[in-house]
Amino acid sequence: MANPDLRPDSVWEDAFIAMLEAEGVAWPEPRIEVPLVTHRPALLPFCELDPRQFEVLVARMAKVVEGYREVRLYGVPGERQFGIDVAATNDGLCFTGYQCKRYRAFTADDLRSAVGEFVRKPPLQIQHLVVVVACSAESRHITDALLELRHQNSAFVLDLVDGAELSRRLLSHPKLVEEAFGAMVARAFCLSEGLATAAETASSQRIVHQSGTAQSGGTLFQIAGDYHNHGEVR
Template sequence: MSEGSGGVGSVGQGGGLRVIPLDDPLYAAPDQVTAVPLDPKLGRLPFIEMLPADFERLLARMLVEVEGLRDVRLFGTHGQKDDGLDVVGRTADGTWHGWQGKRYRTYGPADLQRAVEDHTVRGSGEFPVEELVVCVPCDITRQVTVKLRELNESNPDLSIVLLGPDELGDRLRNRPDIVTQFFGQQTAERFCLTVPAPPVIAAPGLDRADLADAARRSPAEALGVDGLLADAAQFAKDNNHLGAVGKLVEAEELLARSGFDGHAASVARRRADALINAGNLDEAASLLSDAFWQRADAGDADGVRSISHRLGEALRSAAAEDPGANAVGHGTALQLFTVMDCAQNLLAHPFPEPKLPAPPSAGPGRAGDLTGPPCGTGGRNLRPG
């Protein structure tokens, strides 16, 4: 801002002082906002500055709480031959992983090959792992990435993973509790996505690993039902169908008590098949009827048709094997099949509504005689009970 040589005058006296109009450029927005530099988020954690023992403890903590492994422990002590492993842990399916920390400021292809051969060649072989993870705090170059691929191709029985500072940091970005314990409160505030409430949060017990284990497994595996199902399959293979029914009942009740109703219903369907194979069509029909109405309520026409067809085939097979059998022997199954067949037709063809035939009499008849007049109902309330 400059002033005229003649000084500032009044309006109308030499033009030294003037009224600024509202549209004058002086009232315009600034061409550039001059902001005060702020302290940015940390891009990386200072892994290279850690003590060797602390780096190993950090890796062990990550294996338990970030990777969800079990039986995590340090492998050996400092100065001891460690087979190229610093920390080991086991996944839910029993696969062992080994992590190796290399606090190098630069890391080349030869360093990676030596790290792998410390386990595969120079190691004692007493503790083989299925996955070897090498952790380094420095940049991973293109040459190292090429060597990593070569080593994986030459070691088909071993999965080799290389984690640099960015990969390690990504795993800790939303774990301010771990970052606070190993790097301090200020570092956690500048690095993590959220600020921790207390400065240090104690490491949880193994219950978190137990939850991670259960999350990886199906309800049958988590509850031990898979053993009961395997026993039932073996009983069926040995033609002991009643023995299979007993095991399936145990599995179904265990799943139902644990809140897995859908899985319990699937086991009930298998139990119905076992009862059919055992010749108990009435009890099997009762189970299939429950499943039938569940599918009907859900509007599952294909499921309804499949269940009705299964019971019909079972009745026809029973009649073919014993043509002289009376319908009274499978009276419940016949009645339930008749109702299922009517309801199935209604679901498939709701208009027009056919008439419901007279219910089968208790007199003599054949179990295989499933033909008759067109089946239907004048109303929708066909569900027994």
């Protein structure tokens, strides 16, 4: 029997195929390799946003993902903000402050400077300061600086969220990703609906909310250009 793995020259191809068909041997179809694993982008392109858009995205994350009842942009461009770009609260008394750094590279000195700006004159009743960075902040020197600053500033809780962690928090929130980056990025980056439900369940178990109630007002605003009034995020 002819070997179906042999591909003849074009001159003999018709005769070869006829011989295979006469012997009941099918011509082998070309194999199409389909990758078993597809890779989702690890980081969202935060640095493609302008600074204000990045602040709004962090505010939306605080409201939708972290679950704060009231979230406000703290100040407008040009105002002195004392190291706070976004303020979030559940009771209107105790606040979490977010300082947003849309940096392409972030160092330990950048972290010290960010915290120092806040410490000089902390606004509101900030009990939790979160420095949010657009890029990766996995350097050992940054971790050492974070631990050092926590030791020096025991009056408030200090956390650092880099681009990788922020991306993970947005992974199961395609609406927020689409608002910031568009539908194409959201489809490429976010989890499918079933996986998103599981991720949201896991996420809700780690988020600790402040107690109490807060008054709300203002109007909705979104990154993709919608509306904002008095800085409140819904």
